[in-house]
Amino acid sequence: xxxxxxxxxxxxxxxxxxxxxxxxxxxxxxxxxxxxxxxxxxxxxxxxxxxxxxxxxxxxxxxxxxxxxxxxxxxxxxxxxxxxxxxxxxxxxxxxxxxx
Amino acid sequence: xxxxxxxxxxxxxxxxxxxxxxxxxxxxxxxxxxxxxxxxxxxxxxxxxxxxxxxxxxxxxxxxxxxxxxxxxxxxxxxxxxxxxxxxxxxxxxxxxxxxxxxxxxxxxxxxxxxxxxxxxxxxxxxxxxxxxxxxxxxxxxxxxxxxxxxxxxxxxxxxxxxxxxxxxxxxxxxxxxxxxxxxxxxxxxxxxxxxxxxxxxxxxxxxxxxxxxxxxxxxxxxxxxxxxxxxxxxxxxxxxxxxxxxxxxxxxxxxxxxxxxxxxxxxxxxxxx
Numbered sequence: 389x390x391x392x393x394x395x396x397x398x399x400x401x402x403x404x405x406x407x408x409x410x411x412x413x414x415x416x417x418x419x420x421x422x423x424x425x426x427x428x429x430x431x432x433x434x435x436x437x438x439x440x441x442x443x444x445x446x447x448x449x450x451x452x453x454x455x456x457x458x459x460x461x462x463x464x465x466x467x468x469x470x471x472x473x474x475x476x477x478x479x480x481x482x483x484x485x486x487x488x
Numbered sequence: 489x490x491x492x493x494x495x496x497x498x499x500x501x502x503x504x505x506x507x508x509x510x511x512x513x514x515x516x517x518x519x520x521x522x523x524x525x526x527x528x529x530x531x532x533x534x535x536x537x538x539x540x541x542x543x544x545x546x547x548x549x550x551x552x553x554x555x556x557x558x559x560x561x562x563x564x565x566x567x568x569x570x571x572x573x574x575x576x577x578x579x580x581x582x583x584x585x586x587x588x589x590x591x592x593x594x595x596x597x598x599x600x601x602x603x604x605x606x607x608x609x610x611x612x613x614x615x616x617x618x619x620x621x622x623x624x625x626x627x628x629x630x631x632x633x634x635x636x637x638x639x640x641x642x643x644x645x646x647x648x649x650x651x652x653x654x655x656x657x658x659x660x661x662x663x664x665x666x667x668x669x670x671x672x673x674x675x676x677x678x679x680x681x682x683x684x685x686x687x688x689x690x691x692x693x694x695x696x697x698x699x700x701x702x703x704x705x706x707x708x709x710x711x712x713x714x715x716x717x718x719x720x721x722x723x724x725x726x727x728x729x730x731x732x733x734x735x736x737x738x739x740x741x742x743x744x745x746x747x748x749x750x751x752x753x754x755x756x757x758x759x760x761x762x
Contacts, residue, residue: 413563414563417560418693426596426600427559427592427594428589428593431597432600433600
């Protein structure tokens with residue numbers, strides 16, 4: 389099975405290798421990443437991230453519900469995503485993005 | 489309730505409907521005085537929060553912490569239904585787990601909006617308000633200080649569960665003899681095993697998550713930001729408490745039952761040298 393890697397801007401966290409199509413909220417946590425997951429259903433924004441790099445593939449575009457929330461929490465930031473809504477289809481580099 | 493009545497003939501994990509000023513943790517490290525004092529605090533807090541916008545919002549911060557822990561477990565429980573190829577045919581309990589998970593998403597979202605965002609639109613809290621807010625976060629840590637391998641992710645005080653687990657093992661569902669039930673409980677609760685380690689790992693994940701959740705709240709003290717109370721729990725403390733409690737429970741059982749002079753427990757677990 390193909391794997392993709394999730395790299396973190398905070399280099400104190402090692403990259404995590406996950407199968408293609410993996411849902412980040414099922415594999416990442418505060419133990420292996422700088423990400424905090426809240427609702428895990430795309431409505432709270434706790435897991436909002438900025439995807440600074442996409443390599444060896446491309447992530448699917450956010451669905452309309454995710455786009456709506458991102459327009460409120462990270463207006464004008466095309467790199468903003470909700471980590472719990474991402475199905476991994478590329479190597480990505482991410483950092484947490486606060487809506488607060 | 490119907491299930492427990494049918495299967496066990498009595499309540500084991502369910503309980504009669506409780507009033508609004510009761511603690512939510514059903515298996516906890518408590519006594520009559522602690523329970524009375526806690527009830528008084530909850531009543532006082534309810535009165536305060538009904539007339540104070542900051543404290544009312546801060547209630548949702550604690551609610552968010554408690555829900556944050558729940559989400560860790562609920563997400564895992566919801567996976568079976570979420571990934572089921574034919575949801576119409578999925579077992580109903582798995583569907584309930586999924587809808588519970590979705591329901592808690594709304595709880596967490598509303599808690600986060602009110603506790604972490606709306607609160608910033610209010611004027612700076614007074615010293616009294618800060619004190620109350622930090623007391624409730626400390627109280628939440630005390631409630632989540634323990635962990636249990638009976639239900640991973642539910643931070644029950646395990647010694648408080650011994651009697652219930654004993655009843656469960658002795659019920660018609662498992663039909664264990666007294667020596668077998670005690671032996672099983674001894675292996676599960678007083679010896680380090682995979683279940684204990686997994687439960688402790690979940691506890692530590694919750695601890696780190698809580699720290700992250702309150703990290704931007706200016707009114708939270710350094711001690712609470714670090715979740716120091718919850719952070720003092722260790723695997724060895726948990727095992728020591730369990731061993732003391734099990735020894736007391738074992739003695740009490742012996743005092744209650746006629747003298748048991750039967751054979752050694754027939755139940756031999758894999759790898760156990762007896």
